[in-house]
Amino acid sequence: SPRLLTEPVAEMDRLNDHSLNGYMENIAGSQFQDKVIDQVTQNSFVFFHAPWCAHCKSLEPVMQEVGRHYLEDPSFMLYRIDGTKNDVLHPGVKIVGYPTLYFFPAHGKFSPLEYDGERTLEAMITFIDAFKQEPQQQQQQEGSEGSVSDDEHKIGGNSVSEIVVDAAGEAEEVGRQQQKLAEQRLQQQLEEGKEQRALEVE
Incomplete structure (x- = not known):
């Protein structure tokens, strides 16, 4: 090249x-x-x-x-x-x-x-x-155009397991199907934000 x-x-x-x-x-x-x-x-x-x-x-x-x-x-x-x-x-x-x-x-x-x-x-x-x-708007911007709720932003956590465990705890009350969706959304959010968080740590 x-x-x-x-x-x-x-x-x-x-x-x-x-x-x-x-x-x-x-x-x-x-x-x-x-x-x-x-x-x-x-x-x-x-x-x-x-x-x-x-x-x-x-x-x-x-x-x-x-x-x-x-x-x-x-x-x-x-x-x-x-x-x-x-x-x-x-x-x-x-x-x-x-x-x-x-x-x-x-x-x-x-x-x-x-x-x-x-x-x-x-x-x-x-x-x-x-x-x-x-x-300070970064947290809101990390989700896909506002589709991630404020509650999910508040969950926090520095690893997949922490975030997913918290999400699972909340989702238990509303059934397995919604738990699955919540975990998928959080996994996507984590992937999208991983690079930015790594940069912030540096």
Whole structure:
């Protein structure tokens, strides 16, 4: 398979140390997974640009203001990627021109939203605030689109056996069939949340 295009991480460190871009972090293609996708408590707004792009240059000050606006918000990061030097393999990201802006919600990293609204600070803040997810919402987001009840979320437990035993205790009163369904749902919930929980432990 062809090698992915990526700038050296050392070059990103140099850019971030010596630029006036304190409100926006430059990242390389090789850092995308770690900085954006794996951060399950962080919302990310990614600015894909090209050095020769005049529209990108005119958008820079607005992006800086966006970064400054959210500077004190630990659940939000603004990143800049040079799309001409870095490949980003993601099923939801399609770069057909520059600038391109994508918002990755904290718990929806595989369903990013392309921003195609007005390129003003006010419009971007309205968009980000509408879709930004707080870290404590993760429990609700782990289930399949709200189909998992609050009671099941409260069951907790760190292993399959703990969760299933608790579920079985509750389900005993309502019959074997419902117990089976509860266990299946919890097993699915555990599988979906396992990766995120492992990341939180780290």
